[in-house]
Amino acid sequence: MKKVFLLFISIYLLSYFQSFSQISFCPGSTGEAIFEEDFGQGLTNGPPLDASVTTYTYVNQAPEDGQYTISSNLMQLGSFHNTPDHTGNTNGKALIVNASFDAGLFFQIPINGLCENNPYEFSAYLINLYNSSNQVCPNGGIPVNVRFQIWDETDTNLLAEGSTGAIPGTTTPIWEQYAVNFETLPGQTSVILKMLNNGDGGCGNDLAIDDIVFRSCGDLTEIFDDENENSFDFCENENIDNLSLTAEPDFSVYDTHFYQWQQSSDNINWDDIPGETSETIELNDVNGTQFYRVLVAEDLINVSNSLCNSISGVFEVNEREFIAAVSLGDVEVCEGEDTSLEIQNNPEITIEWYDSPSGGNLLLEDSFTFAPESSGTYYAESTTINGDCVNPNRTPVSLEISSIPENQPESFNICPGDELNLDATLEGATYQWSTGETTAEISVSESGVYSVQRTIAGCSATKEFEVIVNEAAVVQNIRTVNNDIVIDLENEGDFLFSVNGQIFQSSPIFEDVPGGEYDIIIDNNNCGAQVISFIHLVIPKYFTPNEDGFNDVFRIPADRSFNEFEIYIFDRFGKLMIAGKRAPFAWDGNYNGKALPSQDYWYKLIIDGQTITGHVTLKR
Missing domain, CATH: 2.60.40.10 (Immunoglobulins)
Structure with a gap:
């Protein structure tokens, strides 16, 4: 026995019995639409339905109770929802009905050429147009209630019907689809589809209808x-x-x-x-x-x-279809820069990287970027997400890593007035010096740091040359400190000093030097030397006149180097023992031919306008 989803009673002889169902959809698959009504598109209301389709009155404005219009503007009254038709078509229209106070027919259409003993579905989209947030209607407004009916072609026998039940007003517009199913009886090939107002008229019972469809129903x-x-x-x-x-x-x-x-x-x-x-x-x-x-x-x-x-x-x-991997371009970089090769991102493929246009070694899986460590050509293979289709034509992407020029700094010393040739020659390079010059070599004669930017294959590095002009030592003073010779300079430098012309030292202090006149030599960083005569005045502290050949007399070394020289020697009582008015001067410790006793004797020395006093010890 055939399975059906509504109650039915077979026809006996010429009598038809009615069958009924509640609102329900085809439980399986439907056929092509036998009848469709979407009420068209446009900015103007209408056109009105044929008089055979509805008992309501058409108006070209906001409908009152018992009236309807067809419009793309569903907000015919200020309390209606402002919403497009169900399908959202541009300027799509819908049937707008203001329900009558009495239940009544607002849509009917005959359907012919049907198959007997065949299930069908009759459906439509409905919306309660009343926007309850406006609070125009008391108690939330009268709900919409629509009855679907299927009549035989004589419009005398009701074959099936169902009701939507109460569809209340809402704060947001909601389109809902409703349907009724039935099965044609033996010998039946035509029916009449009807929709009627099933509720009370008044405030809130206002609806729109769209996308009415009638079609065959079968198994899913x-x-x-x-x-x-x-x-x-x-x-x-x-x-x-x-x-x-x-x-x-x-x-x-x-x-x-x-x-x-x-x-x-x-x-x-x-x-x-x-x-x-x-x-x-x-x-x-x-x-x-x-x-x-x-x-x-x-x-x-x-x-x-x-x-x-x-x-x-x-x-x-x-x-x-195969989807090609699209390269974002070959890459040329300098050492130390990002070496990433890129394929244009495409959510429909995955990318694997190889070292060969076919076969070869898999280098990286599932990545649109790849950062090799060395120059070369690499190959991106694309595979579609859907279908897992591997493109046999891999996309080559080349990487060239260029070396950065060596930039080890150099330092040079030159003598004043000399010129130095700075040579930055590097094969294939271009040059940009800090002096503005663009040659491989430049000549300089002043102290400073000179830099050159060398560029090869787009890769640049800066090399620096430090040039130091060796200045001559500027002597502020040469002085005797006890037995030392001290040279005071106004500037610093890699100077060398000598008091005998044979042994040189970096220190400007010569320690424990015998008194005398010296030619002090200062070597100016291999840029020539200056010679300065200096009288190193060292007065002996004692002498020993014992005729052993050492310190037998008291004398002033280099006394003949002074333009003025006078000396006076006294005993401790102030008695003048000896005097000298010129150099050279020597005292053997005798007074009037007699040897004086061991003790301290006081001297007064006048040299070149300078008076120096002190004492010397005579030891026997």
Whole structure:
């Protein structure tokens, strides 16, 4: 016995009995639309429905109770929702109804050419237009309530009906689809579809209707392959052979099934596949993306009749084209810079990197960037996410890492007035000196730090040359400190000093030097020497006149070097023992031919206007 989803009673002789159902959708798959009404598009209201379609009155303005209009502006009254039609079409229209105070018919349409003993679905989208947030209507407004009815072609026998129930006003617009199912009886090929106001008229019972559809209803039929998948991917240039598809109805409506397979290249226009009328189909030599579906009916005569059949889900056989890896360009960098090679990001592929245009070694998986350590050409292989299609043509991306010029700094010393040639020659380089010059070599004669930027193959580095002009020592003073000679300088430098012309030292202090006149030599960093005469005045502290050849007399070394020289020697009582008015001067410790005793004797020395006093010890 046939499975159906509504109650029905068979017709006996010429009598028809009514069957009824509540609002419900086709439990399976539907066929092509037999009747559709979306009320068109446009900015002006209308046109009005034919008088046979509705008992309501058409107005070209906001409808009052018992009136309707057709418009893309659903907000006909200020308390209505401001919303587009159900499908959201640009300037799409809908039927706008202000319910009458009495229940009444606001839409009916006859449908002819149906198949007997066949299930059908009648549906429409409804919205309560009252915006309850306006609080215009008391108690939230009167809810919308619509009754769907299916009558026989004589409009005397009610075959099925169902009610939407109360649809209250809302604060936000909500389109809802409602439907009723029924099955034609033996010998029945025409019906009348009706929608009626089932509620009370007044404030709030205002609705819009859109996308009214009538179509055949059948089993929910899906298509699967041998892997129980409802789609199949294959890669460009692959051959598809022996792909078996099976239609699987759920038996929710039909007891028996007849099939007609169809094929489409665009999922819009469909063609029957000759001879393919069983529940399975074998596909061979599929070229390009193709779509497959099956028409299903309970009776063989109805399988190709769009008024009576149902349509399965679509099985898609997708030819996945190779997607090339798009390089963002070859890369030239200098040592130490980022070496990343990049492929344009594409969410439809993954990228693997290789060292060869085919085969070779896998270097990195699943990355649009790759940072090699050395120069060379690397290859990006793309694989599609859908279909796992590996492009056989890898994309080459080259990396060139150029060396940075050596930049070890150098330092030079030159003598005043000399010129120094700074040579930065490097094969293949260009030059930019801090002096503005662009040659490989420059000549300088002044102290300073000279830099040159050398560039090879776009890679630059700066080399520095420090040039120091050796200055001559500027002597501030030469003085005697005890037995030492101290040279005071006004400047610093790598100077060398000597008091005998043979031994040189870096210190400007000569320690424990015998008194006398010296030619002090200062070597100016190998840039010549200066010679300064200096009288090193060292007065002996004692003398020993014992005729042993050492310190036998008291004398002033270099006394003949002074222009003025006088000396006076006294005993401790101030008695003058000896005097000298010129150099050289020597005292043997005698007074009037007699040897004086050991003790200290005091002297007064006058040299070149300077008076020096002190004492010397005579030791016997």
